[in-house]
Amino acid sequence: MTDGDNSHLRLPEETHRIISYNLPTYDGYEFPTARLRETLTDPSKTPLALVACGSFSPITHLHLRIFEMASDYCKLDTNFEVMGGYLSAVSDAYKKQGLAPAKHRVHMCQVACEQTSSWLQVDTWEPFCPEYLPTAKVLDHFDYELNTVRGGAKIVDADGKEIGRKPYKIVLLAGSDLIMTMSEPGVWAPEDLDHILGKYGAFIVERAGTDIDAALANLQTWKENIYVIRQLIQNDISSTKIRNFLKQGMSVLYLIPASVINYIVENGLYVDEYNKKIEEAEKKVKAEEEKLAANKNKQTADDGVKDTDADSGVEA
Numbered sequence: 001m002t003d004g005d006n007s008h009l010r011l012p013e014e015t016h017r018i019i020s021y022n023l024p025t026y027d028g029y030e031f032p033t034a035r036l037r038e039t040l041t042d043p044s045k046t047p048l049a050l051v052a053c054g055s056f057s058p059i060t061h062l063h064l065r066i067f068e069m070a071s072d073y074c075k076l077d078t079n080f081e082v083m084g085g086y087l088s089a090v091s092d093a094y095k096k097q098g099l100a101p102a103k104h105r106v107h108m109c110q111v112a113c114e115q116t117s118s119w120l121q122v123d124t125w126e127p128f129c130p131e132y133l134p135t136a137k138v139l140d141h142f143d144y145e146l147n148t149v150r151g152g153a154k155i156v157d158a159d160g161k162e163i164g165r166k167p168y169k170i171v172l173l174a175g176s177d178l179i180m181t182m183s184e185p186g187v188w189a190p191e192d193l194d195h196i197l198g199k200y201g202a203f204i205v206e207r208a209g210t211d212i213d214a215a216l217a218n219l220q221t222w223k224e225n226i227y228v229i230r231q232l233i234q235n236d237i238s239s240t241k242i243r244n245f246l247k248q249g250m251s252v253l254y255l256i257p258a259s260v261i262n263y264i265v266e267n268g269l270y271v272d273e274y275n276k277k278i279e280e281a282e283k284k285v286k287a288e289e290e291k292l293a294a295n296k297n298k299q300t301a302d303d304g305v306k307d308t309d310a311d312s313g314v315e316a
Ligand SMILES: Nc1ncnc2c1ncn2[C@@H]1O[C@H](COP(=O)(O)OP(=O)(O)OP(=O)(O)O)[C@@H](O)[C@H]1O
Pocket: 052, 053, 054, 055, 056, 057, 062, 063, 066, 173, 174, 175, 176, 177, 178, 205, 206, 207, 208, 235, 236, 237, 238, 239, 240, 241
């Protein structure tokens, strides 16, 4: 590991230890279930799996927070029982500017979930796929793993004996900015929209700067399957803002998990521009020093010539 020049942002290791992960490759992939609840507590409810798709470069507290908002929303306003929460990061094939390599984005999501949550987990199928996977395919993958391979969530009787199964309802968990793009021509294939919002569904978290009603205006066909979650405490942390802070060597403490800060510092991520600025400043100082040294040498040489001239009696 290399330290970038953001090492002044590093936090004490004993409190924010970096966990090393052996990342599975795309070929050696296994669907993560360690934090998945497999049995419904209330059999009258619909088991729900929340899937957030994004770049996560880097993951922020808001990426994690939207799962908590969704969980509260389910308890209060719906007949869903939340069984699991998954983060699925885009692969390197996405080619969005400024993103760290998928390996690092996945690691950051993993340390964040590990440090801050008891129920969130990271799926590595999408990020390590060699090609870009549209969101509809990513949701199909979750449907396959949860409902086809595992057969849905279990229903048990009072003795714990399995008496039935219910398919997991899989929903895309997204901010309203993402849903806004669904009305932009050319961003989403119409058949994908129908697949995502018709077959699966979406939990939309309000995000400052997006008019949620405008975002939903063109998606009325699927309104029964779109659940809107109001942000009661407005907070518009974004990965772009975090990257910009880091590029300028500014603190990002309390905006992203501490273990993620340490991971970023350890791996020298997002510091290119900051490093460039430091390098330029260092070059300037060095050039000044060299100029001063050269002037001093010249002065010494001139003084030497004067002394020799004085010794030899030559008038200047
Ligand atoms: N502050 C926020 N409020 C609500 N939703 C959010 C917030 N930040 C991120 N999200 C949602 O999380 C998901 C993943 O987001 P993504 O990785 O694109 O993050 P981002 O902060 O928007 O990134 P970038 O700044 O790089 O575009 C998206 O659905 C996005 O709308």
